[in-house]
Amino acid sequence: MNKLNNDIIENIYKNISTKRSKTIVNYIAMLMALARDNELNEDDLINWIHSKLSEIGYFQEKNRLSTQNKLDEFVLEFIEGRALLYDDISITETKQNEYVISSKLWYKKNPPESFFYFGIDPEDFSNYAQKLAQINAEKLGISIHFSEDQAHEKEIAHIQLSKKCSLSEELIITQPSSKDFSWLTCFFNEHWGGTTMVSKGTTYNVLNENILLAKRGDYIVGILVYKIFKEEAEILTLEALEKYNGVGSRLLFELEQNLKTQNIHSINLITSNDNLNAIRFYQRKGYSFKNIYIGAIDKARMVKPTIPSIGNYGIHVKDELEFEKRLIQ
Template identity: 95%
Template sequence: MNKLNDDILENIYKNISTKRSKTIVNYIAMLMALARDHELNEDDLINWIHSKLSAIGYFQEKNRLFTQNKLDEFIVEFIEGRALLYDDINITETKQNEYVISSKLWYKKNPPESFFYFGIDPEDFSNYAQKLAQINAEKLGISIHFSEDQANDYEIAHIQLSKKCSLSEELTVTQPSSKDFSWLTCFFNEH
C-alpha cells in the first residue's frame, strides 16, 4: 500500500506542478495583455515593475541580505522562480562562479489558453521573462545571458557575477560621517 500511496502522491504532485506552472504563465500573459491594452510594451511593463520595487527599496534590501555567496544565493532564487514557470530544470556549474541553467519551455509546443485569448505569442512571453530576469539580476550585480536550444525547446541561462561586481573587489572601510549617524541609528534600531 505504501508504494501505491507514493505513486499516487507523485502523480498528484506532478499534476499540481503542471497546473501551477500553467496558472502562473496565464496570469503573466494577462498582465502583458493588460499592458498592451494601455499602449505599454514589455519594456514599459518591466520598467513599471522595477520602479515600484525600487521605490520601496527592494533591490537595496536584496543586496544587503546577500552574503559573500551572492551568486549561489541568486542561483537558488532564480531556480525557485523558474520552477514556478517551467517543469524541467537542469543546472550545471561550468567553471568556478559560472552556472548554466536550462529550462524546458513547455508553452512553445503546448501554449496555455491565455496565449490564444489574449494574443500572446510564446516568443513574446519568453522575451518578457528573460528581460525581467536580466534586469533583476543586473540590479543585484549578476550577469545573465540567454540562449535557446530550439530543437528541444529549452531556454539556457548563463549566469555569473557581473564584471562590475567581481568577487575579488576589496571593500573600503571609512569612519562614518555626521550625515551617516542618523541613518545608522535608524538601521540599528530596526535591525
C-alpha cells in the first residue's frame, strides 16, 4: 500500500512538473509576443531585463558573493533554471574545465498552444533563451556556447570561465593548425556522427577540404568548410558555435573576399529542407534560391544512416535546397 501511494505521488509530481514547464514557456512566449507587438525585438527585451537587473545591483552582488567555485555555482543555477523549461538534462565535465550540459528541447517537436496563439516560432524562443543565458553568464565572467544535437533533439551548452574564451577577445579568422584537427574530428563525430557528409550525391570527408576557423584566443567558435570547383565554390558546412555575435557572418564575409581574389565567380551551398534558420540567414546575405533536389537526403541516408529523419520543427528531413551568390558579375 505504501509503495502504491509513493508511486501515485511520484506520478502526480511528474505530471505537475511537466505542466509547470509548459506554463513557464507559455508566459515567456506571451512576453515575447508583447515585446514584438510593441515593435521591440528579442535584443530590446533582453537589454531591458538586464538593465533592470543592473539597476538593482544584481550582477555586482553576484560577483561580490561568488567564491572560487564560481563556475560550479553558476552551472548549478543554470541546471535549476533549465529544469523548469527542458527535459532529460544531463551533465559531463571535460578535461578542459568545461561543463557540457544537454537538455531535450520538447517544445520544438510539440510546441505549446501559446506558440500558435501568439505566433511564436520555436526556433526564436530557443534563440531568445540561449541569448539571455549567454549575456547573463558574460556579466558574471562565464562563457556559454550552444550547439544542437538534431538527431536526439537536444540543446548542448558548453560552459566555462571566460578567461579561456572571452567575448572581449578579438575574433580571428584563420586556417586550422595541426593541433586543431583532433578537436575538429571530435566535434564532427559528436555532432554529425562522423567526418563525412553527402552533398548532391557526392560524399566528402570535411577534414580533407578547405577549412576556415573563427577563434577567440585558442578557442574555436566557428567552422566553415568549402570546396573549389574551377570558377565556383561550394560551402559544405558553416557552424557558429558562438551564436549572436556575428561569427557566421564574419566567416562568410572572409570566405567571399578570399574567393574574389582567386577570380571565383560564384559560391553555392546546400542545406536541408528543415533548416529554416540557414534559409533565412543566407537569403539575408544575398544568396538566391537555385535548385531543389527532391528526396536527395533520403538517398544520402542510405550512404550515411546517422542523418536524422526528423529535423527542426518536427519536419521530415528529405530534400536538399541549393542557394547561389554571384561574386563576380
